[in-house]
Amino acid sequence: MSVDVGSSSVRAALHDARGDAIEESAVKFDHEFDYTPDGGATADADELLDLVARAIDGALSRAGDASILCVATGTFWHSVLGVGGDGGPTTPILTWADRRAAGAAGGLRERLDETAVHRRTGAPLHSSYWPAKLLWLRQADPAAFRRTRRWVSPADYFYARLFGRSPTIGTSMASATGLFDQNAKRWDAETLEALPVYEAQLPDLSDEPLTGLKGEWAERWPALKDVPWFQAAGDGACSNIGSGCTGGDRLALMVGTSGAMRVLWRADRVEIPPGPWCYRADASRFVMGGALSDGGNLVGWLRDTLRLPDPDETEKLLAEMEPDAHGLTFLPILNGERGPSWADKANGTISGLSMSNTPLEILRAAMEAVAHRFALIAEILQEASPTDKRVIATGGGLLNSPTWTQIMADALGRPVTISAVEEASSRGATLLALEALGGPRIEETEAPLGETFEPDPARHETYSNALERQRRLYEAVLS
Secondary structure (H helix, E strand, O other): OEEEEOOOEEEEEOEOOOOOEOOOOOEEEEOOOEEOOOOOEEEOHHHHHHHHHHHHHHHHHOOOOOOOOOEEEEEOOOOEEEEOOOOOEOOOEEOOOOOOOHHHHHHHHHHOOHHHHHHHHOOOOOOOOHHHHHHHHHHHOHHHHHHOOEEEOHHHHHHHHHHOOOOEEOHHHHHOOOOEEOOOOEEOHHHHHOOOOOHHHOOEEOOOOEOOOOHHHHHHOHHHOOOOEOOOEEHHHHHHHHOOOOOOOEEEEEEOOOEEEEEEEEOOOOOOOOOOEEEEEEOOEEEEEEEEOOOHHHHHHHHHHOOOOOHHHHHHHHHOOOOOOOOOEEEOOOOOOOOOOOOOOOOOEEEOOOOOOOHHHHHHHHHHHHHHHHHHHHHHHHHHOOOOOEEEEEOHHHHOOHHHHHHHHHHHOOOEEEEOOOOHHHHHHHHHHHHHOOOOOHHHOOOOEEEEEOOOHHHHHHHHHHHHHHHHHHHHHHO
16 A cells, blocks of 8 residues: 655555556545745644545555555655654644745854755755754744654654654655755754754654554554554655656656656765755665756646636647747746755746736746746756756646646757656555565666657747746846
């Protein structure tokens, strides 16, 4: 069974021994972060746990007489919450999208050598990560901070509740906190010294699976009581694995709620270059890339705000439009910037608006603008990993929009092949678990591929000029 806790939905599904999802076994519940005008983006830990439990209920109801071998989990990276002495939450989940710690991140940059921190942890000093969030929370809610005994990721909290034990965290989730030394595979002491927390307040590091559900959970799920539940892995790494992007020759391009471009490979150590983030998929593999806070969430917001036609009609009209014909320059950083330049206080900007512009043109400009941001990330990754890479597209944003996929190919100037795996993150978490149980290495597991979108040279030139406009607007706005 896979459990996938994403930024916009919670899913559970059953998989066969090859890692492929069993037809009609998946159960999905949508959810949304709680956004506030000051940049907050939180979630309630117990409400999210309830969705996880309901999804598991649904998937188990479709198992029939089959026995479950293990539970594999993937969750969104970077997020943190506090728990008290009774094991209950003292804070909401501060998600990756919460920008209120931007000022605290600036304060850390004055006290720490950010280049050295990034070289060790693979993360800049940014509001996305635990260091800035913890420093901000002590100032914003000192009472909750004092009540907190441990600081954990959402998956750590779920497992602590399910198994009735102290929270532990796997390598993959720990690696994306901004507090983890990627090569030493331990909490980073130098960064911790600058924070008002102690290592004893962090989860114990362990990749060992958990067994023995406790109390009500054992009664609720007897089929899962004694099977191994593998430590959660980051959804980004799982997406790479599930879509077959498990070596240096493939580049995963994902547009879901947010967006990311990543390369994953097996190695003992890594020299982390300036620019991209670098985490771990597990104890023996690294994943490097860039991320955007605005992806499918931006398109969804524009659909609602601009009252666009239904998705099928909108897709048809978008496909009929010429590239960059709207005359707009769009900075798609409404949720702040994680990549490539990490301006966490930034907001979105549209330049060139006139009375002649239509809602559909604004949407097309936004989709093209996201593609331009990916072109910048691709430049950085090419410098960090200068080998030819096949681009594999995943995520609902691209799988459901051939027009957007073609825009990506034209903006990148290279072919983009659609992954034929519908839920890559769930499949990736499953393949990691199967490998740990003695199954094939993930690099040996083929992932089905779909249509390839070839770039048009003329459109690529048009988009290259549009990217230069976006660069100039970015510099003008953020300076």
